[in-house]
Each structure stands twice: as C-alpha cells, then as structure tokens.
Amino acid sequence: MTQAVPAGSFQVTLTGRRLSPVTDNELLLRLREQFGLNPDQAVQLLVGPLIVRQSLEVKFAAKVASAFRACGMEALVEPMTGLPPAEITEPAATSGGAALAPPAPSSPPPASSATPVAALLALAAQAPPASRLDLDRERQIRRGGMLVGSVRSIYVLVVVVVSAIWALALLRSVLSLNDRGVLDSLYSLLVPGLGGLALIGLLLLPLLAPRKPVPGRLTLDPAQEPEFFAGLASLGTALGVPEPAEVIVDGEASVGIKPLPGGRIRLRLGLSLLASLNSREMVGLIAQQLALQAGGPGLLRVLEVQRWLQQRAYDADLWDEALARRQERSDSGAGHTFGRVLVLSLGIGRLLMAGLYRLSLLLGAKALRIASHEADRRTAMLVGSRLFPLMLRSQRAVDQAADEVRALAASPSASPGRQLPEDLFEAIANQFRAMDAASLAAIDTELDNEHQELSTGRPPWGERIARVQQLQAAPVYASSLPARLLLEQCELYGLKLSREWYEREGIAAPATAASPQPGLTPAMRAAREMQRETLERYFNGQFRPWPLLQPLPPVDADITGLGWQGTIDTLRRRSPEMTQDWVAAAEWERRRAPLLLAAGLAMKPSHFGVSGYDHLSQADLWRLLEQLRRRDTDAHHRLTENLKLHAFRIDCAMRALMDQERLQAEFLRTLLQRLHEMENDAAMLAELQRSVIALQAIAADGEHPDAQKDLNEALRLFRGHATRLLNSGHSAAQTVLEGGTVSGYLLLRCPLAGPERMTDAARYLQDASGMVDAFQDIYQAALGELSSLCERAERACGIQPIRRIDPMSLGL
Numbered sequence: 001m002t003q004a005v006p007a008g009s010f011q012v013t014l015t016g017r018r019l020s021p022v023t024d025n026e027l028l029l030r031l032r033e034q035f036g037l038n039p040d041q042a043v044q045l046l047v048g049p050l051i052v053r054q055s056l057e058v059k060f061a062a063k064v065a066s067a068f069r070a071c072g073m074e075a076l077v078e079p080m081t082g083l084p085p086a087e088i089t090e091p092a093a094t095s096g097g098a099a100l101a102p103p104a105p106s107s108p109p110p111a112s113s114a115t116p117v118a119a120l121l122a123l124a125a126q127a128p129p130a131s132r133l134d135l136d137r138e139r140q141i142r143r144g145g146m147l148v149g150s151v152r153s154i155y156v157l158v159v160v161v162v163s164a165i166w167a168l169a170l171l172r173s174v175l176s177l178n179d180r181g182v183l184d185s186l187y188s189l190l191v192p193g194l195g196g197l198a199l200i201g202l203l204l205l206p207l208l209a210p211r212k213p214v215p216g217r218l219t220l221d222p223a224q225e226p227e228f229f230a231g232l233a234s235l236g237t238a239l240g241v242p243e244p245a246e247v248i249v250d251g252e253a254s255v256g257i258k259p260l261p262g263g264r265i266r267l268r269l270g271l272s273l274l275a276s277l278n279s280r281e282m283v284g285l286i287a288q289q290l291a292l293q294a295g296g297p298g299l300l301r302v303l304e305v306q307r308w309l310q311q312r313a314y315d316a317d318l319w320d321e322a323l324a325r326r327q328e329r330s331d332s333g334a335g336h337t338f339g340r341v342l343v344l345s346l347g348i349g350r351l352l353m354a355g356l357y358r359l360s361l362l363l364g365a366k367a368l369r370i371a372s373h374e375a376d377r378r379t380a381m382l383v384g385s386r387l388f389p390l391m392l393r394s395q396r397a398v399d400q401a402a403d404e405v406r407a408l409a410a411s412p413s414a415s416p417g418r419q420l421p422e423d424l425f426e427a428i429a430n431q432f433r434a435m436d437a438a439s440l441a442a443i444d445t446e447l448d449n450e451h452q453e454l455s456t457g458r459p460p461w462g463e464r465i466a467r468v469q470q471l472q473a474a475p476v477y478a479s480s481l482p483a484r485l486l487l488e489q490c491e492l493y494g495l496k497l498s499r500e501w502y503e504r505e506g507i508a509a510p511a512t513a514a515s516p517q518p519g520l521t522p523a524m525r526a527a528r529e530m531q532r533e534t535l536e537r538y539f540n541g542q543f544r545p546w547p548l549l550q551p552l553p554p555v556d557a558d559i560t561g562l563g564w565q566g567t568i569d570t571l572r573r574r575s576p577e578m579t580q581d582w583v584a585a586a587e588w589e590r591r592r593a594p595l596l597l598a599a600g601l602a603m604k605p606s607h608f609g610v611s612g613y614d615h616l617s618q619a620d621l622w623r624l625l626e627q628l629r630r631r632d633t634d635a636h637h638r639l640t641e642n643l644k645l646h647a648f649r650i651d652c653a654m655r656a657l658m659d660q661e662r663l664q665a666e667f668l669r670t671l672l673q674r675l676h677e678m679e680n681d682a683a684m685l686a687e688l689q690r691s692v693i694a695l696q697a698i699a700a701d702g703e704h705p706d707a708q709k710d711l712n713e714a715l716r717l718f719r720g721h722a723t724r725l726l727n728s729g730h731s732a733a734q735t736v737l738e739g740g741t742v743s744g745y746l747l748l749r750c751p752l753a754g755p756e757r758m759t760d761a762a763r764y765l766q767d768a769s770g771m772v773d774a775f776q777d778i779y780q781a782a783l784g785e786l787s788s789l790c791e792r793a794e795r796a797c798g799i800q801p802i803r804r805i806d807p808m809s810l811g812l
Helices: 024-035 039-044 058-071 116-125 135-175 182-208 226-239 271-276 279-314 318-329 333-383 387-410 424-433 437-447 461-471 490-505 522-538 563-601 618-629 634-655 659-677 679-701 706-729 742-749 761-767 771-796
Strands: 010-018 050-056 073-079 217-219 246-250 255-259 265-270
Touching (some): 135 279, 246 271, 265 271, 279 387, 333 461, 387 490, 522 771, 563 679, 659 742, 706 742, 706 761, 706 771, 742 771
Antiparallel strands (some): 010 073
16 A cells, blocks of 8 residues: 655755746746845756755645746656755745745755865765676676677787788799799789788778877876875775776866776866866766776776777878878879879778777677666766756757857857957856757757667667666765866866867967956946945945955854854944944055055155154054054954854854755855965055055156165065965865856956066066955955855844944944
C-alpha cells in the first residue's frame, strides 16, 4: 500500500527552463511586479535549478508555482525528499497572497566551502560511490577494449605481412634473373618492386607521419596551481578513480581526457568554459570525463585506439603541410600533377583509416555505452541530478557563443566600429550570458534528440539525461562561484591564449596601451549607487570609505554577551558618537597628504589647506604622520571598538542564513578580510597620489629645490605600494565585480600597459590613477552584498533594525 505524503511536505522548484522566449530584462520585470522583489532578489531566481519554498501544503505550493508560470518560468510542485537543496533563495512577499517566505533551514552539504577550490579539497572526505559495474559489464568493457585494440593490431599485422610478401617476391625475382633476358629482368624487378614499395609506403604513411603540434595549448604547472591539482586529487578520490597525470588548457569549449602510457590520463580543460560557467557546472563536466576511468583499462584502450585512428583519418600532419607548400611553390605542370597524385594517394590512406575508425566505433559501442552511463551516475552523485541537463546545455551554449565571438573577431568588417577584445574568453563569457531564452530552448531540444552523439559510439543525450534524472541525487559539491576561480592565474592564461589565437588568424590583436582607459560604465555607476544605498541603510547613514571595516567577529566577551538584538540596540544608542568618530577618522585620512607635504618640504601645513598645525615642528609633524598611519588617534580607537559591534552583528546574521547564502556570506567576509589586510597600501596610494599632484606644481615653480627630489621619491613609493597591492590581490578571489580577483579588477580599471611603465614613473602614476577608486569599488560592492544578506536575515528573524539618522541633523 502506498503511503500518503503528509500535509505540508511539498516544495516548489524552479527548473531553470522558460516556458516562452523572453529576455532576462523582461523576465526580471515580471518577477518584480508579480512578487514585489528588489533587483538583487529577482536576479537570484534566474539561476536554476532552484528550490524557492519548502514545507508547503499542496494547494499553496500549486498557487506559488502557478505564479511563477505566469511569469514564464517552469515551476514544479514536488514532495520533499529530505535531502539538502541545491540552491535556496528568499524572495519577498508575493502579490495576490502568494507569499514566498524563507525556506526551512537544512543541513549543509558536506563538501560546501567558501571557495570552489576549498570545496574541491573537501571532497576528499567523501566516500567514493559504489560501483555498479558487475562482472558481466566489466567483461563486456574488456571485450570491447580487446576488439577495438585488435583493429590497430590487425592493421599493423597487415603492413608486416604485405612487407614480407613484397620482400619475398622481390627476392624470388632476384634469384630468377639468370633464367631471363635483360628486359624481362628489369620488368620483373622495377614494376613489382616499385609498385609494392608504393603500397607499403601508403600503408606506413599513417604510422610514420609526424603529428602536427596542436596550437593554443598551455600545460599547467602543479607548482603554480597547487591548490587546483590538490582539488583534482580530491575529486578523483570522491569519484573512485585516479587523478589525472597532466592537465592542459586550450581555447575550446569542451572538456576531455586522453589516455597516456602507464594507464594514466591527460585532462584537457576548455578556457571558454572556465571563463563562462560556474564552478559547479565546470566540476560536473570534469567529473564526467574523469569518471570514465571507472571503466578500467579496457575502456581507456577503446578511447586511445579510437583517438589514434581518428587523428590519422582526419587530422592533418606535417607531411600534409609540406606537400601543400611544395605544390603551391611549383611552377611546372608536372609538379602540380605529381602533387595531385600524392594528395590522392594520401586520400586513399585516409579513407582506409576512416573505415577502420568506423569499425572501431561499432566494436567499442557497447563498452562506451556502459562506461558513459556509469560516469553519468557518478557525476550526478557529485553535483546533483538536476544540474546534469543544465550543465550540458551550458556547455553547448558556450560552444555556440565561442563560435559567434571568433567569427566576429575574424571578420571586423562585419561589425564596423566594434573594438576587438583583449581577452577573447571574457568576451565569450559575456556572449554566453547574453543568450536569450529562445536559443537556450533550441539547445534543450537538440539535447533531447534521441539520435544525438550516436556517431561517436556513446548513447544519445536524451537517454543519458533521462537515466540521471531518475536518480534524483542531491549535490555533494554545491559551490556556485565562477569557475575561473578554480585557477589562480586564469585571466593570465586567457590573455596568452587570446594573443596566440590572434597571431594564428593573422589578426592585429588589440594593444592594451592603445585602448582607452576603462572608466565606470553606466551599469557600473548604477550598481555603485545601489550598493551605496544599501550601505547607507545598513549602517544607519554612518558609513565612510575610510577606514575599512574589520569584518571578523570580536572575541570581546562584553560584546558577545549583548546578543544579536542587544548589539543592534547598542549601535542605535551610539549612532551619534559613532558618526562623529567615523567622520573624524575620514578627515584624518584626508589630512595625511597635506601634512606629508608640509613635513617633507619644511613648509607650514596651512600652505596646503590644513589649519591648526603651523605651531608644530618638523619632528612633531613626522610623529603625527606616523601616528595617523598607525590609526593611533582617539577617534580611531573609539571607532574600532564600535565597529566591533557591527562585525558581531554581521556574524550573528550569517549564522542565521540558509546554507547557500551562508557560504556566499563567508566568501564575502573572507574577501573583506583580505581587503582589510591590503588597506595600508591602498591608503598610501591615495596619500601619495594627492602629494604628487601638489609636488608637480611646486617643482614646476622652481622655488623649492627639494621638490623635484621629493616628487621622484613619491613616484617611486607610489609604484612600490601599487606593486605590493597587485601582488597581494592576485590571490584574493572576488566575484562581486569583473576580473575574477582583486588584482584582475584593478588591472581592468588601470591597464598599466607598455614597457615604459617600468622606467617612466610619471606614466605609471597616470595609468594607476584610478586604482584607489577601483579598490574602494570592490570593498563597497562586497560589503554591500554582505549587508544585503544580513538585512535579509534580520528581517526573517524579526530583528528590529537601526533607525536611520541623518548626519546633517548632527551638525556634520
């Protein structure tokens, strides 16, 4: 007897598919109107699959799902399985009574972490899935490997037999020369000898032809990407297969493996996918390839032989290129005729290899089908069944976007006025994100086609997707951060491969120095204003750019004893004093540059617009500057103690967040901590930049002989602090703005291009003039996103927020 599903045990799931072709902007507008969401909440609903509500009665769940369908999104009402959901979000109250409250908390996925690489490392603690390859299936895979391997062996044997027959026939002709005349002897030696030699050469050509090196590939060094290689080892442990012996990246939009001698494999990663997908999708594609090793040596032999035959049947080799060049340079008709005969001969050899390749597909089809289904199952156990079709759709969409971007880059005349991208893969990622619903729906239809991929011997995607969805597996690896964060130097690889592609295509690559310095686009300015509003609201109008907030929670027992609501009540009472201290601390930051000029040039501070310090001696000015750089003033001390309250408030809110949101908040807090560690260099850049502007004007007057020397020293110090800031930021991953890392975004805003930047300090300052503002952009964007999550937790838990206080009412 079937057990009834208890009331209140249903959930509403967004599948990620759209019921009709609709743009993202139009869909966001519908969601905001239907559910009363803010822009941040509406955007989160576009990432699927997504569980938006749990523990509902069936009638109310159907009402919520109907509201989403009215907007054009596919929503399912499903019984709750009790497994942790892949994604959880918290929209606001809906219109028409269909409220979307925060879902019930669930236990975190075991391998979740704040960064995608850390989540990979955590997979080592997972027990590998039990193999479903019984003795019969393993026997079929071994048999397939032996049959496919015999194709190559038979070919080699045929070559040996033909060579032996030719040698014996030639030897027999030589031994019988005494019984024949001169013409008969020449005929019996030359005609069969040359004909047999040509036949043997035709058979040996695929075996001996040197392979053409594959362009646009980079081999990853484990010493430069140690965390990623350790993560791959953990991924292999979680899948129950060996880790790859070698990893390469190229510009393609696919992931693949190649068997190497000794039973190991080489993993190939497409940089187009790394730049476009999130880490969960990318790890799923990698796992799908690594899990093929579960088929054992027999399956690897199938892949190796099929790849060997495919290369010799379809890939051009170095002899092909040499023949083509020789034929182009030939002026005589005889040379062209001889070249055509050779091309025809090579074509016959390739037809023979193509026939053998097709034969290997037939012989290895059963082994590939079994191994593919097992690899799909292990992948689903890792990233979840719901992600599987979306992962495949995203891969196909990135491939399509890559073709479009390369076509536009190779034909600048097709898009006049369009500037070539320096990073081709970032342009592919932008093209992928801009794909409309109609294009994605067409890809879904293509994947559902029963005849998809039958030509490669693997089962069709429709069958594979149906099998995986039947598993209903929950995700173990659930990180949704960008996949480019898996590699520490992903942006550098992208730039290098982009330049190589431009060179191969004969396209004049865009020069960084010639490109205009990127400023704030309208979209960036709008996002900055929205983040500013969030910070003003969360910090009760007290927020100032400097000094940065220390995001780690305090260890002060007096603060922790206040509790969440008590901390906010204390902040409310201290708001006027905290606002004054923050303003005073920011004012001290502004005075650092004028006081530095006064101390360095032995001039009065009032000459640089700072009054009240003319009575101080040179030594006193230098001591005051050192005190300011250490933030050793009464205002700084009081502000530090009060900002600990905000750090504890943030920590309380993070503990109340749902699993996925808490992971996002932990990532943001880690980023803020890294930015706090880099604050000194960023503040020094702002101080030196203001000092240089004043020193340039003073040096031009010629009244102060030491001005030029101080200007050169300031420029040298500026470059030193900028270099340290960039070096620290290369390992600081961030997803709030473009670039992948803190340094990646700083370099987007301040290209720092050209060899002259190493010798011309003034040019370096000009290129890096926006670095401080860019640093503040990342800080405010990260703090704004974290504050938005904390506000959501406070509303969900009924915490009374701080009332807004206008700083103008305090005389500030």
